[in-house]
Amino acid sequence: MVHAVWGLPKLPSGVALTTFLFDLDGTLIDSIELILRSYRHTMRTHRGDEPADDIWMAGLGTPLWVQFRRFTDDPAEIDAMVATYRAYNLAHHDELVRPYDGIVEAVRALRERGRPLGLVTSKMRSGAIRGLVRASLEDAFDVVVGADEVTHPKPHPEPVRLALERLHRPATGAVFIGDSRHDIECGRAAGVKTAAALWGPFDRSHLEDLAPDYWLERPADLSLLAVDD
Structure with missing residues (x-):
């Protein structure tokens, strides 16, 4: 079986996916x-x-x-x-709680390539940090946005917009990776690309009508999003 990134949309000329935002539960950790x-x-x-x-x-x-x-x-x-x-x-x-197979390596590979990384979760910040510690990823993210830091949680765009603000990065060139409908809706509303993580609890049929920009079958597919333009 070929594990591929489905539906690669064209970004504006000279623009690559450089900023990676992640959901936590169902995306980084199996909780x-x-x-x-x-x-x-x-x-x-x-x-x-x-x-x-x-x-x-x-x-x-x-x-x-x-x-x-x-x-x-x-x-x-x-x-x-x-x-x-x-x-x-x-x-x-x-x-x-445990990290999904291959996700720690995939996230660290993005960090080694100099990609800004943010965590956007509906958990309280303290709970999110504990999840990252359990996955040995507590030092991998430049910013963490918890539900207690926003007025409007997912699927409202505020959490993603706050992460980008803290990273000093624009929406162009950013992608939000998550497993749930709320993640895809949040990312789209914030004006970033969206990627559906199919190794979580939801399969493609659950998200199909939302038409995320990318379908990721396994964590290793993240490397295909990080190619330089």
Whole structure:
């Protein structure tokens, strides 16, 4: 099987993809089992049952308070559910989280080529740093943008725009790599190229209608985006 980057769009003459922004969960780290266990535990604790995993997965890539708003509009209950989720998640994080095969090498290869790197996540900044440490990537990114640093989280363009601002880089020549619909929508709204990471929890059919600029089948395909113009 050939692992390729599908649908290479032409950038303006003299412009190459030079700035790489990444999502965290489902893109750099495989944390899906931890996420679902945390969700199930929270729903059992607060509601006495476990709604289908698909309900939670549909909102993957958005902050916890947005997710729990699906189940209640009571701010106090949302805060309590978020606290329960985070406590369970923190207690089991290092046991259940690992980097995807090949992603550490792929990210470090981009860094060695001098590409500015940013992390754009719907996690709180502290949780994002812990995930990077678990993947041994805590020193790989020039900037980290967490959900607690923006007013409007993904799929709003603000997180990507803030990352570019901190990197002092324009949208032209930037690409946002993520696994979820919220990542693709966020990147497109911010005016950057988008790349769908198919090694995460979602397959091509889940993202097809959004028509991301690139389809990445495996982390090694990132090197194909880093060619100089």
